[in-house]
Amino acid sequence: MRLLPRSLLWRTVLLLAVLMVAGHFASLEIFRAAEREPRAVQIAQQIASVVNLTRSALITADPAKRIDLLRDLSQQEGIQVYPDAPNESVETLPDRPITRLVTLELQRRLGPDTRILATREGERGVWISFTIDGLDYWVRMSRERIERTDQLRWLGWGVVILVLSLIGAFAIVARINRPLGELTRAAAAIGRGDVPPPVVETGPAEVRTLSRAFNQMTRDLQRADADRALLLAGVSHDLRTPLARIRLGVEMLDSKTDEGLRSGMVQDVEDIDAVINQFLDFARVSAEPVNAAELDLNEVVHGVVERYERQGKQVNARTSAVPPVKLQPLAAQRLLTNLIDNALRHGGDEVEVETALDHDRVRLSVLDRGPGIPPADAERMLQPFTRLNEARSTVGSGLGLAIVDRIAKVHGGSVQLLPRTGGGLEARIEFSPAPAAPTPTPSTSTE
Ligand SMILES: Nc1ncnc2c1ncn2[C@@H]1O[C@H](COP(=O)(O)OP(=O)(O)OP(=O)(O)O)[C@@H](O)[C@H]1O
Ligand SMILES: [Mg+2]
Numbered sequence: 001m002r003l004l005p006r007s008l009l010w011r012t013v014l015l016l017a018v019l020m021v022a023g024h025f026a027s028l029e030i031f032r033a034a035e036r037e038p039r040a041v042q043i044a045q046q047i048a049s050v051v052n053l054t055r056s057a058l059i060t061a062d063p064a065k066r067i068d069l070l071r072d073l074s075q076q077e078g079i080q081v082y083p084d085a086p087n088e089s090v091e092t093l094p095d096r097p098i099t100r101l102v103t104l105e106l107q108r109r110l111g112p113d114t115r116i117l118a119t120r121e122g123e124r125g126v127w128i129s130f131t132i133d134g135l136d137y138w139v140r141m142s143r144e145r146i147e148r149t150d151q152l153r154w155l156g157w158g159v160v161i162l163v164l165s166l167i168g169a170f171a172i173v174a175r176i177n178r179p180l181g182e183l184t185r186a187a188a189a190i191g192r193g194d195v196p197p198p199v200v201e202t203g204p205a206e207v208r209t210l211s212r213a214f215n216q217m218t219r220d221l222q223r224a225d226a227d228r229a230l231l232l233a234g235v236s237h238d239l240r241t242p243l244a245r246i247r248l249g250v251e252m253l254d255s256k257t258d259e260g261l262r263s264g265m266v267q268d269v270e271d272i273d274a275v276i277n278q279f280l281d282f283a284r285v286s287a288e289p290v291n292a293a294e295l296d297l298n299e300v301v302h303g304v305v306e307r308y309e310r311q312g313k314q315v316n317a318r319t320s321a322v323p324p325v326k327l328q329p330l331a332a333q334r335l336l337t338n339l340i341d342n343a344l345r346h347g348g349d350e351v352e353v354e355t356a357l358d359h360d361r362v363r364l365s366v367l368d369r370g371p372g373i374p375p376a377d378a379e380r381m382l383q384p385f386t387r388l389n390e391a392r393s394t395v396g397s398g399l400g401l402a403i404v405d406r407i408a409k410v411h412g413g414s415v416q417l418l419p420r421t422g423g424g425l426e427a428r429i430e431f432s433p434a435p436a437a438p439t440p441t442p443s444t445s446t447e
Pocket of ligand 2: 338341342396399400401
């Protein structure tokens, strides 16, 4: 079990609470130690005067009026006088610093033989012994004369101070914590590849500086992204025209040219064209505004798969009824062709496209039986310009999966590259169904 709270807010509040409680008790203890001796002297002085006055009154009173005197003392002052009796059951005062001091002080004032009791014959109070003409008597006073009655009040004030300080601490820490929490959420959003709105630049100076720097960094990142997309688009666009001329030229070479060389050159031109297309797609996905319509994913799957079949490529569709999702049709096609191209190029056999409804999410999977991608590399492959084996001779810009990832993200979906059971790769995209009432499309299956 975790005892320490995780967040900065609650850790600080807990630390302050512990320090404040300890500080309060420490100051209470110092105060009590400092006032113990003067208080003991004062209590002893009061008790000694009461005993002395009672004793003098009894000695000097007219014997006929002594009974009245004793009654008055008892009724008006709460002071009772009893003669000493042998074998009484008694209890001394509890052994505490203050009672020790009071006892010593009383014995100094009333004589060293003075006894002090807490209970005598079952009666509680403060009992002090004194002597008249060699006979022992006891005077009894109420216990309040030596006990504190303000203990609870002290505790009450302590609790009030503690609660007020904690509310103050909470407010101060929350003021620092709020912008920090916002920064954390924004940083997590950037980690996911989203573009968070600028964080509010509030709080103490250091936190404000941090927020400002973070906003600047977010803007720089966005600008760098946009610049890259613009550069790619510009270069690719400008390359297309000369490339088309080269292709035309190659195809028009006279028949004396080696046929192998000619078709090799055509293939090279096609490869370069494919890379340029990926560049343009990537730039387009970064720049295009999202105006998605409700789309039947199965329709897109069948359309794309048929196109591959016409080219004589073995791709199977296994669709099942799924609710419509909010997607741009062109983006959906781009996403699917990138994944199928990968499966055919890097994977190989048994390429399958699957749709299914899984825990309220619409799932689109492209599966193959190739070498797959090690789970440790899966996340990295979604970044632009990354390829599993950079030295591999296959063509490719390393943009395909980045395009897939961007398309999925701008439509609220997610991409996972998973090991396929039985070997190979499963590229799995998940979307939330469109919020409108889901109307599942009928299940179909083509080979
Ligand atoms: N189905 C797959 N099986 C095995 N490895 C794959 C598969 N799909 C992708 N990869 C690996 O991930 C890397 C990145 O794929 P991505 O589609 O982003 O780039 P690419 O296919 O190399 O180039 P492009 O798609 O831009 O033409 C690939 O180079 C490949 O190493
Ligand atoms: Mg690819």
